[in-house]
Amino acid sequence: MPTYWGDKRFTSGPWYFGAGIFFLFVLGLVIVKDRFKWWILATTILALLLSFGRNFTLVSDLFFDYFPMYNKFRAVESILVLVSITVPMMAIMAVNELLIRAKEIPNLDKKVLYTFIGVGGFCLLIAIMPDLFLNFRNAGHSNLIEMLEHNIGDKAFATELANQLVLDRKDIASKDAYRSFFIILLTFGFVWVFLKKKLSEGILLGALLVLFLFDLWSIDKRFLNDKSFMGKGTTAQQVFQQREVDQLILMDKDLSYRVLDLTSDPFSDARPSYFHKSLGGYHAAKLMRFQEILENQFNGALNEDVLDMFNVRYLITTDPQNQSQRIVRRSTAAGNAWFVDKVNFVKGNAEEMQAISSFDPRKEAFVNQQYQNEIKAKTSSASTTGQIKLTSYHPDKMQYEYTAANDAFAVFSEVFYDKGWKAYVDGKETPIIRADYILRALQLPAGNHKVEFIFDPESHKMGNLLTLISSFILVAGIGAAIYLTFKRNQKETAV
Structure with a gap:
């Protein structure tokens, strides 16, 4: 039964930063003197408002319409990652103020007490009267009753069941509010005892660490726990059950061929990819060129020529008469790589897309004229004798061997992606050409040679370098902080 009652179409859990951490966040707004806190507060409020999306269009529409790249977010609530940084950051600044400037902050006891009354009192109010601020039923409540009535067959019982669900939601909210109040009470207690000189700095930090770890860990375990993990064999048996057609x-x-499973939507179902190199599958952000292939070549009917160039050897279909699953073996699949007899140059993407609507991919290739200078004229219209085969396959590295009597133009049944993929012929880098709108192609010299495709993006190298430098700076900073603290303690002891 849906214990969530909000307007989100689906949700996998809350963004929870910790009740005690939130108490320290509010306390930081009160006691932190640094002007930086206002930037933290402004960022927190802005990110929170943006996460509302269509529920607060005044801000979200402004960003969607005028801020570059913001409309590329698939889920607006992902902006809450900023809040998950700013809230703990302010909490850390609050603890730092307590440790460093406690004697300098006027009326500190009252500020801590009033913050506890405000934050803790709000939690206690929700715990006692959860429906004072929260509405535990949404616009779909009547639809829920109709669904239950359809399944149960008794409208009165369905209505009562839906109403009991509302009461359960209230109970859940109340219990969590009590839980949050208890965490806030403990946090306040540790801070208060520290201010009264009954706890040392080390014990305070240790107590807060244990408390916050318990708080976050226990919430996380609701959504990712021991029941969430299964053995490999169990997963295969329960989730990815092998069908007769798969066997x-x-x-x-x-295993170099590809499979297209048409028993369900092939481009929203990832299950076939567990057993096969599937042409389908699912990803929330497809490459634009692949999406355009789907819209233009697979819309309404499957383009057999495009299936050939994608090396689809098997189709899995459903018999309309008895709903049984059956296999269609396609003998025209072009393979992993092949030489073409003719290269046709086209002027733009639209012409290239139109060209692959009907062609024989094993005999000819259509290439945008932007690559014309990289293709030798004698290979653009001459037949090629020889063969090319895949010898080793890994998602990040593919190796081929070929024999050709003359210079040749080879097409590879792999998606063209120039942001990281590099091609080598006998170790020498060779420019990758885009052919047939979406595939890779190479201009190859005559003879016996080896071809390698390696995914090695510069951004990945730079990311690793920056990570290494950042880690070094972090370790050096921690070491310096420990050394300076040690020296300071030595001086204080000497005095």
């Missing part, structure tokens, strides 16, 4: 296809030991 028959896997008898083909040449």
